Amino acid sequence: xxxxxxxxxxxxxxxxxxxxxxxxxxxxxxxxxxxxxxxxxxxxxxxxxxxxxxxxxxxxxxxxxxxxxxxxxxxxxxxxxxxxxxxxxxxxxxxxxxxxxxxxxxxxxxxxxxxxxxxxxxxxxxxxxxxxxxxxxxxxxxxxxxxxxxxxxxxxxxxxxxxxxxxxxxxxxxxxxxxxxxxxxxxxxxxxxxxxxxxxxxxxxxxxxxxxxxxxxxxxxxxxxxxxxxxxxxxxxxxxxxxxxxxxxxxxxxxxxxxxxxxxxxxxxxxxxxxxxxxxxxxxxxxxxxxxxxxxxxxxxxxxxxxxxxxxxxxxxxx
Amino acid sequence: xxxxxxxxxxxxxxxxxxxxxxxxxxxxxxxxxxxxxxxxxxxxxxxxxxxxxxxxxxxxxxxxxxxxxxxxxxxxxxxxxxxxxxxxxxxxxxxxxxxxxxxxxxxxxxxxxxxxxxxxxxxxxxxxxxxxxxxxxxxxxxxxxxxxxxxxxxxxxxxxxxxxxxxxxxxxxxxxxxxxxxxxxxxxxxxxxxxxxxxxxxxxxxxxxxxxxxxxxxxxxxxxxxxxxxxxxxxxxxxxxxxxxxxxxxxxxxxxxxxxxxxxxxxxxxxx
Numbered sequence: 001x002x003x004x005x006x007x008x009x010x011x012x013x014x015x016x017x018x019x020x021x022x023x024x025x026x027x028x029x030x031x032x033x034x035x036x037x038x039x040x041x042x043x044x045x046x047x048x049x050x051x052x053x054x055x056x057x058x059x060x061x062x063x064x065x066x067x068x069x070x071x072x073x074x075x076x077x078x079x080x081x082x083x084x085x086x087x088x089x090x091x092x093x094x095x096x097x098x099x100x101x102x103x104x105x106x107x108x109x110x111x112x113x114x115x116x117x118x119x120x121x122x123x124x125x126x127x128x129x130x131x132x133x134x135x136x137x138x139x140x141x142x143x144x145x146x147x148x149x150x151x152x153x154x155x156x157x158x159x160x161x162x163x164x165x166x167x168x169x170x171x172x173x174x175x176x177x178x179x180x181x182x183x184x185x186x187x188x189x190x191x192x193x194x195x196x197x198x199x200x201x202x203x204x205x206x207x208x209x210x211x212x213x214x215x216x217x218x219x220x221x222x223x224x225x226x227x228x229x230x231x232x233x234x235x236x237x238x239x240x241x242x243x244x245x246x247x248x249x250x251x252x253x254x255x256x257x258x259x260x261x262x263x264x265x266x267x268x269x270x271x272x273x274x275x276x277x278x279x280x281x282x283x284x285x286x287x288x289x290x291x292x293x294x295x296x297x298x299x300x301x302x303x304x305x306x307x308x309x310x311x312x313x314x315x316x317x318x319x
Numbered sequence: 320x321x322x323x324x325x326x327x328x329x330x331x332x333x334x335x336x337x338x339x340x341x342x343x344x345x346x347x348x349x350x351x352x353x354x355x356x357x358x359x360x361x362x363x364x365x366x367x368x369x370x371x372x373x374x375x376x377x378x379x380x381x382x383x384x385x386x387x388x389x390x391x392x393x394x395x396x397x398x399x400x401x402x403x404x405x406x407x408x409x410x411x412x413x414x415x416x417x418x419x420x421x422x423x424x425x426x427x428x429x430x431x432x433x434x435x436x437x438x439x440x441x442x443x444x445x446x447x448x449x450x451x452x453x454x455x456x457x458x459x460x461x462x463x464x465x466x467x468x469x470x471x472x473x474x475x476x477x478x479x480x481x482x483x484x485x486x487x488x489x490x491x492x493x494x495x496x497x498x499x500x501x502x503x504x505x506x507x508x509x510x511x512x513x514x515x516x517x518x519x520x521x522x523x524x525x526x527x528x529x530x531x532x533x534x535x536x537x538x539x540x541x542x543x544x545x546x547x548x549x550x551x552x553x554x555x556x557x558x559x560x561x562x563x564x565x566x567x568x569x570x571x572x573x574x575x576x577x578x579x580x581x582x583x584x585x586x587x588x589x590x591x
Contacts, residue, residue, distance in 0.1 A: 068430040071586075089334055091432040098430055100423035102501075106356035111349055118345050119432045121332065142356070155427075162432070 018045035020079075021166050021197045022067055027076030029062055029221075036062040037221045039076070044166070049188070049198040051212035053205060053232075059221040060201040061099070064170045067199070068096060081166060092120055095164035097155050097172050105144030109135050109154055112143065113161050120162025132187055133157035149180040156184065160191065167191060169200045173207060185210055209233060239275040242267055242293040245286050255281050267291065334434075343437045350415075350441035351448055360410060364449050365456065368403030371522065372396070372457050382466035386524060389554040392465030394524060396457045397548035400481045401541055402521040403453030408488035409495070409508050411446035416496025417504035420585065443489045450485040454478050469552060477551045484544040487567045490574035491540075497581025515541055525556075540570045 024042040037059045065071045069085030082090040117123035130136045133153045173181040208215045209229045217225040253261045262269040272278045376395035384391035419425045461467035519541035536542040543563040549555035
């Protein structure tokens with residue numbers, strides 16, 4: 001068989017030709033008039049951790065829902081182990097952690113786990129689940145008495161208790177403090193080391209970088225970039241300069257390397273690919289420049305940088 | 320080694336019937352515990368019918384008060400029993416469903432391998448259990464303090480009728496739960512539940528209500544359940560029980576149809 005260009009590119013991202021556990025293939029999903037996903041290809045190879053990285057509203061949760069059979073694609077195909085995830089029994093090999101506003105508050109931690117364990121053919125013993133999610137000391141507490149971090153850990157416990165091969169974690173560390181986040185990362189790493197396959201969504205580049213074998217960047221419902229954490233980081237190296245200057249917005253915007261300029265009271269917020277050349281130019285043209293701050297780009301800036309690099313990828317413009 | 324594009328497809332073993340049954344039982348058990356510990360539900364559901372029965376059935380009228388040939392305290396077990404069954408069913412299913420649907424928990428359950436029907440069956444089983452508790456309490460109070468004398472057969476029939484009679488109101492609760500938000504469900508149920516109870520003669524026996532209301536009551540499902548309960552000891556309007564069962568069955572089907580529309584609307588609309 002002659003490899004097409006697409007095949008070659010695909011091989012680059014999955015150097016170990018592992019069998020795929022879950023896949024979205026050419027998936028488009030429209031909700032009424034809104035396009036949530038457009039021709040998305042997403043592959044999760046066995047034993048790897050794939051991070052789906054994107055800002056809020058990029059389509060991450062829609063992709064997760066498609067893989068769980070909670071919604072059906074407008075076109076394209078969805079594959080998970082065992083067939084179509086719309087059938088409840090097919091989901092016996094998937095553990096899932098989703099964002100939820102409210103969980104029944106009057107059940108105890110161990111009761112929640114007991115119930116979810118019963119859905120799976122060979123669940124972990126209760127004690128093991130409690131240990132993985134670090135809930136041993138609070139197993140008799142009712143859900144309503146838990147702290148935010150403990151609640152999140154229970155939701156994680158519900159994902160792992162069935163001992164599934166594939167874990168789908170939708171923003172698992174949202175709202176956690178730094179320490180809890182790192183502890184959860186450790187647990188997720190252990191799962192992958194034990195041979196589990198994980199698909200994780202996040203809007204933290206740092207989180208994707210810390211955990212993933214492969215990062216898929218999604219924005220406006222389309223895949224914006226895909227690669228190893230090192231590749232993605234090198235492409236998302238935007239910086240943000242904040243300063244007071246006499247120069248007009250138009251002048252600053254015309255400097256080479258400037259992606260975007262916003263005014264914020266007397267300050268200018270300048271998004272750039274590289275900080276140093278722009279700073280040099282700024283200082284040269286305006287000796288009164290003051291209050292300079294340079295920060296590394298947030299995810300939004302990273303996307304801007306990524307999508308500019310990808311000019312041939314037909315990225316939809318910002319709304 | 321398989322090619323990169325070949326998906327792993329392990330054969331999923333269908334779940335044995337015994338395990339499915341075990342899930343249904345566990346789901347129902349925890350649904351019951353959830354609600355039992357939620358005092359806003361359990362105290363109100365059991366408390367209101369019991370309080371009304373004690374006030375109007377036992378305190379206000381003596382042990383010997385009667386309407387025609389029907390003993391007052393016995394009559395009110397049937398009507399306040401219907402009132403209690405309605406409350407347990409409507410609040411149990413609608414408030415729970417509206418909250419869990421609106422705040423994401425139903426979605427977590429739907430993403431799990433839980434058989435979807437187990438979720439609804441658990442709600443109905445829980446409502447029926449609370450219904451049985453309410454009716455049993457009224458019976459105990461009536462027998463010990465109100466001079467109620469029912470044979471064992473009548474007692475079982477009364478309890479059975481009222482517990483089965485919770486089904487139409489569970490169906491109604493599911494319909495309401497699918498069309499109300501988490502914050503509005505309880506208010507909507509109260510707006511329906513309280514007038515419906517009064518107009519069906521559950522608080523004040525029908526014969527004390529204006530003629531127009533007496534005729535209007537025939538259109539209301541709780542009236543028909545109360546008549547079925549009253550007929551156990553010959554206290555009803557002496558209409559055919561078949562009509563009552565038919566009205567309740569028809570009402571159940573309509574409510575399930577409405578709930579199904581809500582269910583499908585939800586499935587189509589899940590948004591990300």
